[in-house]
Amino acid sequence: MSADRPTPRRTPTGAAVLRPELTESIAEAVLDELAEHGYGRLSMDAVARRAGVGKSALYRRWPSKQDMVVDVVSRLSVPLADVPDTGSLRDDLLATLRAVLDWLDHPRFRSVLPDLLAEAVRTPALADALAKHVGEPRRLRGAALLDRGVARGDVRADLDREVVLDLIAAPLYWRLRGRHVPVTPDYLENLADALVSMVSAAPPGASREGDGAS
Amino acid sequence: MSADRPTPRRTPTGAAVLRPELTESIAEAVLDELAEHGYGRLSMDAVARRAGVGKSALYRRWPSKQDMVVDVVSRLSVPLADVPDTGSLRDDLLATLRAVLDWLDHPRFRSVLPDLLAEAVRTPALADALAKHVGEPRRLRGAALLDRGVARGDVRADLDREVVLDLIAAPLYWRLRGRHVPVTPDYLENLADALVSMVSAAPPGASREGDGAS
Numbered sequence: 001m002s003a004d005r006p007t008p009r010r011t012p013t014g015a016a017v018l019r020p021e022l023t024e025s026i027a028e029a030v031l032d033e034l035a036e037h038g039y040g041r042l043s044m045d046a047v048a049r050r051a052g053v054g055k056s057a058l059y060r061r062w063p064s065k066q067d068m069v070v071d072v073v074s075r076l077s078v079p080l081a082d083v084p085d086t087g088s089l090r091d092d093l094l095a096t097l098r099a100v101l102d103w104l105d106h107p108r109f110r111s112v113l114p115d116l117l118a119e120a121v122r123t124p125a126l127a128d129a130l131a132k133h134v135g136e137p138r139r140l141r142g143a144a145l146l147d148r149g150v151a152r153g154d155v156r157a158d159l160d161r162e163v164v165l166d167l168i169a170a171p172l173y174w175r176l177r178g179r180h181v182p183v184t185p186d187y188l189e190n191l192a193d194a195l196v197s198m199v200s201a202a203p204p205g206a207s208r209e210g211d212g213a214s
Numbered sequence: 215m216s217a218d219r220p221t222p223r224r225t226p227t228g229a230a231v232l233r234p235e236l237t238e239s240i241a242e243a244v245l246d247e248l249a250e251h252g253y254g255r256l257s258m259d260a261v262a263r264r265a266g267v268g269k270s271a272l273y274r275r276w277p278s279k280q281d282m283v284v285d286v287v288s289r290l291s292v293p294l295a296d297v298p299d300t301g302s303l304r305d306d307l308l309a310t311l312r313a314v315l316d317w318l319d320h321p322r323f324r325s326v327l328p329d330l331l332a333e334a335v336r337t338p339a340l341a342d343a344l345a346k347h348v349g350e351p352r353r354l355r356g357a358a359l360l361d362r363g364v365a366r367g368d369v370r371a372d373l374d375r376e377v378v379l380d381l382i383a384a385p386l387y388w389r390l391r392g393r394h395v396p397v398t399p400d401y402l403e404n405l406a407d408a409l410v411s412m413v414s415a416a417p418p419g420a421s422r423e424g425d426g427a428s
């Protein structure tokens with residue numbers, strides 16, 4: 001798992017050892033500052049003050065605000081994408097959907113992702129860093145779910161995986177942070193059913209039966 | 215179509231007539247200010263200056279910044295959701311997906327929606343107004359597409375429409391404004407195919423064939 005986290009670009013100077021519990025306190029301060037003020041107005045000073053450390057403790061860990069924020073968001077986000085192999089396509093999908101919901105509704109994270117994504121429209125380097133350290137590691141876990149289904153014979157091998165993987169996280173994000181309507185347990189069940197009927201291995205041609213014109 | 219637009223809450227005083235071409239110029243100024251500065255930093259003064267009008271021209275039209283922004287975004291967004299009835303489920307879906315793409319990639323609008331949605335996490339009144347004047351009128355058009363399919367016998371009548379309608383706009387928003395990766399013509403075709411296989415009327419039970427555990 002740690003291979004998915006951003007590699008610090010600056011090696012700690014000399015023999016300095018980074019205390020993990022201090023990194024954890026700083027990470028909590030970063031998330032709280034992000035939630036309260038957003039990425040644009042977040043300052044290294046405020047994070048240091050909130051964590052009760054000097055700014056040097058921050059710069060020993062991350063060379064810049066962007067690296068700090070992306071690493072902290074990655075440390076929160078990537079482990080939340082780990083779901084067990086249940087042996088069933090529908091149960092794997094449902095577990096993954098619940099994990100996405102836990103991520104998006106994480107109390108420290110609710111407003112953080114929309115802020116970061118809005119900022120990323122204007123800041124391509126931030127968009128790239130979020131994709132590399134948050135999006136891609138999370139997506140690998142979704143791809144593994146599909147691989148297991150193909151291996152079991154449950155999942156069509158000819159799927160456009162870009163489409164299917166988008167359809168797992170996208171509706172929950174759109175609903176919670178775009179439309180601002182709740183995701184109920186029934187909704188998750190019905191979404192899992194819809195995804196199962198989309199990806200299930202079925203006799204060729206059967207899935208487009210109703211469509212006469214294309 | 216005009217029934218979907220927000221009704222101005224303040225009636226023009228006296229015999230004042232609101233010139234439509236002036237409303238149009240102000241709307242362009244609002245979008246340009248939103249794109250440059252975001253919702254939080256948008257001021258009525260800056261909009262008036264940019265449009266070359268007095269602030270009274272704004273307040274004659276909208277009682278507040280929020281009403282102004284939501285109305286302007288509604289006027290841009292709702293007409294872009296109108297797609298013709300092609301008579302085919304797949305072609306209707308594809309036309310709708312292209313219309314969503316045109317909306318999200320509209321040059322004046324690219325960064326506007328992510329900003330507004332980030333702000334809406336903190337401002338429930340803004341979230342409600344966007345839902346009422348942008349989300350719901352657009353969604354009615356998607357629902358009409360499904361109604362036509364059910365009437366033709368192409369679309370399963372037992373669908374959870376909340377799920378299906380989310381799956382039309384959500385993947386494009388997630389891809390463009392969440393993951394920051396392009397939507398190619400192939401992607402749109404494959405997404406249309408995936409949605410067709412999800413919603414198509416098919417023999418009962420056929421769609422869950424591969425799923426032994428649920």
